[in-house]
Amino acid sequence: MKTLCVFGVMMLLLIAGIFVSASPSLVSGYDIGDYATDFSLKNVDGNMVSLADYKDAKGYLVIFTCNTCPYAVKYEDRIIALDKKYKPLDVPIIAINPNNPDLQPGDSFEKMKSRAKAKGFGFPYLLDEGQTVYPKYGATRTPHVYLLEKTPMGNKVRYIGAIDDNYQSAALVEEKFVENAIDAMLEGREIKVTKTRAIGCGIKA
């Protein structure tokens, strides 16, 4: 009887473990002020990339994006422009494709390589292999941006959301959410708009 109880308790713990481990897919992810995890993901050039590789970085613009989402495509040129503007200011762009290529063949590693080459990406374009990184950040769609500030305590989340307020046309943008946030961060000013929402493509994991 005693062994049965011990067995029972172990089973309960096991079940509880399964129950808890099933939950993270629904976690809300990071909020402003949280410290973001580092990662080691494969870049389109074959090398592994981590945030820690950028010794002189003041921060990072982590963008969950992909080849196939119409919204992500609309923002490609603006992401390239952001990289040109902020890499010299030590805020590099790290693009991560969170989609599972088995479910979204257009976002395979090979297709990522050809897209990066065709568009001349000057920034790493990483595959979230096994789809383990995006749930920690709480990304739900592409494109979904996280601005991190490098601090002695870790990489602090300073902005979450959209790149700007007009996906259709860069010329019609009235508020450059991401640029305003990075500029404020670099100048030590308060970031006025820290979270924004946008229609996007659900991440396919």
Place this chain on the structure above:
Amino acid sequence: MKHLLGVLLLTLTLISCGDRTKKKESKVERQSEFAEVNTITKDSLKFPVYDFAEFEHLLKREDGKTYVVNFWATWCKPCLEEMPYFEQVYAEQKNNGLEVILVSLDMPSMWKSRLKPYVEKKELKSKVVILDDPKQNEWIPKIDPDWDGAIPATVIYNTNDRKFYGHGFTYDELNEAVNGFLNMN
């Protein structure tokens, strides 16, 4: 003791299994599949094109009917998967005071190339409107403060109540939700 433990274990197992299945389903429902974007110039359309200010009245009608307002796009695979359920529930309940409004978030370049052919091919009976307002950060929270902008998403309302659903539906789930509203009247 033995029996009690057995029942407890069984119950817990069932709960945990049920929960996992549900989560798996909801996860699948949120996933999207996208296709290449074709750029075709805008042409005459039979669907009204609204910005948010023009669209907002469709979220505030007080005529005793129950409104199902579904946000979708032709590039969103889970949206297309649940489309037959909206059509079916509308066909079954339109005589009971149900209106279904399918709000397309397709980009202007897709209206003629993708949206129009889809609506015609599927012979959709529900009302289709286009919401074309790039100021998404301003209007998304006005539809629901908890909506992050991922689709499918649906609002069901009547004069008595309003609910936001940030996920896709099965036929049974949609039918149950709609019946809950229709039974209020």
